[in-house]
Amino acid sequence: MNILFVYPDINVKGGALSYHFGIGSLSAVLKKAGYNTGLIYLYGNYDVKPLLEKIAEFRPDVLAFTTVSFQYKYIKRMLSAVKDYGIFTICGGPHVSLAPWELEKTEGLDAICIGEGEYPLLELVKKLEEKKDITAINNIWIKKDGKIYSNPNRSMTGDLDSLPFGDRELFNYQEIVNSDYDRAVFMCSRGCPYSCSYCCNSGLRKLQDGRYVRFRSIDSMMAEIKEVISSFRVRSVYLNDDVFTQNEEYVSEFCSRYRKEIGYPFEINTRVEYLTEGMIENLKNAGCYRVAMGIEHGDEKFRKEILNRRMSNEKIEEVFNLTKKAAIKTKSFNIVGFPFETYDIHMETVNLNRKVQPNSLVIYIFEPYPGTPLYDMCLKNNFIEEENDDGREFISRTDTTLNMPQFTRKQILKCYRNFAWRVYWKKSLKKALLHKAYYSRYGEFLIRLLSPFKKIVQRQAMD
Numbered sequence: 445m446n447i448l449f450v451y452p453d454i455n456v457k458g459g460a461l462s463y464h465f466g467i468g469s470l471s472a473v474l475k476k477a478g479y480n481t482g483l484i485y486l487y488g489n490y491d492v493k494p495l496l497e498k499i500a501e502f503r504p505d506v507l508a509f510t511t512v513s514f515q516y517k518y519i520k521r522m523l524s525a526v527k528d529y530g531i532f533t534i535c536g537g538p539h540v541s542l543a544p545w546e547l548e549k550t551e552g553l554d555a556i557c558i559g560e561g562e563y564p565l566l567e568l569v570k571k572l573e574e575k576k577d578i579t580a581i582n583n584i585w586i587k588k589d590g591k592i593y594s595n596p597n598r599s600m601t602g603d604l605d606s607l608p609f610g611d612r613e614l615f616n617y618q619e620i621v622n623s624d625y626d627r628a629v630f631m632c633s634r635g636c637p638y639s640c641s642y643c644c645n646s647g648l649r650k651l652q653d654g655r656y657v658r659f660r661s662i663d664s665m666m667a668e669i670k671e672v673i674s675s676f677r678v679r680s681v682y683l684n685d686d687v688f689t690q691n692e693e694y695v696s697e698f699c700s701r702y703r704k705e706i707g708y709p710f711e712i713n714t715r716v717e718y719l720t721e722g723m724i725e726n727l728k729n730a731g732c733y734r735v736a737m738g739i740e741h742g743d744e745k746f747r748k749e750i751l752n753r754r755m756s757n758e759k760i761e762e763v764f765n766l767t768k769k770a771a772i773k774t775k776s777f778n779i780v781g782f783p784f785e786t787y788d789i790h791m792e793t794v795n796l797n798r799k800v801q802p803n804s805l806v807i808y809i810f811e812p813y814p815g816t817p818l819y820d821m822c823l824k825n826n827f828i829e830e831e832n833d834d835g836r837e838f839i840s841r842t843d844t845t846l847n848m849p850q851f852t853r854k855q856i857l858k859c860y861r862n863f864a865w866r867v868y869w870k871k872s873l874k875k876a877l878l879h880k881a882y883y884s885r886y887g888e889f890l891i892r893l894l895s896p897f898k899k900i901v902q903r904q905a906m907d
């Protein structure tokens with residue numbers, strides 16, 4: 445059996461290719477069971493031709509798409525283009541897991557996978573190979589003769605160490621590392637302990653029984669990192685977990701072993717509530733050079749009531765300052781264009797970032813994802829329509845699909861483009877100008893133009 449994974453990464457911002465942890469894990473499990481897997485990574489502008497060429501060359505029995513909401517419109521076009529090819533088609537990932545109605549509505553789609561896919565996909569492929577009935581596989585919904593067979597879900601995979609390491613060979617992994625500032629990415633965990641109202645974690649955690657937040661053992665992490673850095677040319681490591689520093693003991697042991705056994709500079713993602721002084725010290729000693737944390741919104745009341753993020757501004761300032769004091773660079777994540785937000789409320793996000801002065805920042809425009817409380821809020825208040833694909837081609841999270849009287853699209857775009865400038869101009873004109881160019885209308889063009897010098901530009905903007 446030949447299984448061809450499709451990773452649509454069309455019209456995304458930033459100019460870096462990416463590894464997909466989900467596809468990596470699914471492919472590793474299938475390969476271990478003796479199946480042949482392939483990948484088509486679709487990057488840049490939408491074009492169906494590379495997919496059709498890959499199908500002709502690879503001759504897949506199963507076409508397996510991973511889905512995030514923003515990519516689904518392209519996936520629909522691809523499915524429609526291959527609907528008469530006689531290939532079994534399946535979608536998995538956060539979008540269809542939380543919007544399972546897509547199965548019925550999507551032409552050319554035979555099945556979807558809800559939640560974690562390793563064992564459901566393996567069972568499906570085996571049954572397809574043996575030409576057995578496929579209508580009763582847990583986590584898999586099947587569309588057959590116009591009828592939908594929806595099935596219950598198995599529990600979350602309890603022991604992540606029982607899964608093989610992700611299949612990076614499937615990707616052109618060296619090219620990905622090169623394009624992403626020579627970083628290799630890893631995840632020590634799955635899941636997130638929080639339920640921010642705009643994030644899919646709030647819905648994903650409800651899909652399957654069992655513990656949602658799980659960590660791999662440190663032995664397993666060290667072994668995977670060693671394998672990757674000895675197989676590819678890598679200069680630094682990025683731990684892409686939703687919240688890496690959840691457990692003081694884990695962080696302490698990870699850091700001491702990482703320092704001895706790996707030693708490459710690394711960066712992490714975390715939440716201010718989980719970062720203690722002790723952890724910061726351990727991270728610093730182990731070679732951590734950057735910590736990225738979500739501020740997301742600067743107005744405490746708005747953040748708590750609309751976003752379900754309950755940390756105080758005082759805590760945010762305290763943790764950013766502690767991190768900077770330890771000479772670790774900080775990066776803040778921010779969002780503009782939430783339902784019920786106004787220009788004045790948004791300016792609180794600017795103000796908090798001005799106070800904190802992160803070494804670098806990221807600003808996104810809010811995108812409503814089905815299965816999240818904020819998506820429902822947008823629908824209920826007519827800020828979006830249910831069929832939210834208006835056919836406009838824009839880069840994910842750089843424009844809004846919300847139509848709100850109190851915060852218009854024009855205002856949101858202006859806030860987005862001026863955000864970094866407003867935060868930095870008084871402190872560092874160079875940083876303010878570089879960020880302003882990146883977030884300008886011509887940002888993507890400039891990224892492409894400056895790509896030979898992108899490491900120098902990044903250093904100037906983020907140090």
Ligand code: B12
Binds near residue numbers: 467
């Ligand atoms: C790490 C991460 C990234 C990394 C790596 C991407 C990846 N998925 O590996 C990077 C930085 C590249 C990234 C990029 C983006 N991300 Co991201 N990312 C995450 C994060 C924090 C963890 C995902 C992860 O790796 N989990 C572990 C792996 C093993 O799980 P998984 O990928 O979900 O795959 C499992 C199942 O979903 C399923 N599955 C997945 N695909 C398929 C396909 C088939 C056929 C089957 C059967 C099963 C299946 O089986 C897999 C194994 O169990 C999640 C939040 C979260 N906790 O899920 C957000 C998340 C997935 N990202 C999100 C978004 C929006 C994006 C971007 C659009 C952002 C942007 N504008 O650039 C891009 C889109 C990239 C793309 N084209 O898919 C959203 C998606 C929401 C949505 N409904 O659309 C999430 C859910 C966060 C959120 N805000 O809610 N992301």
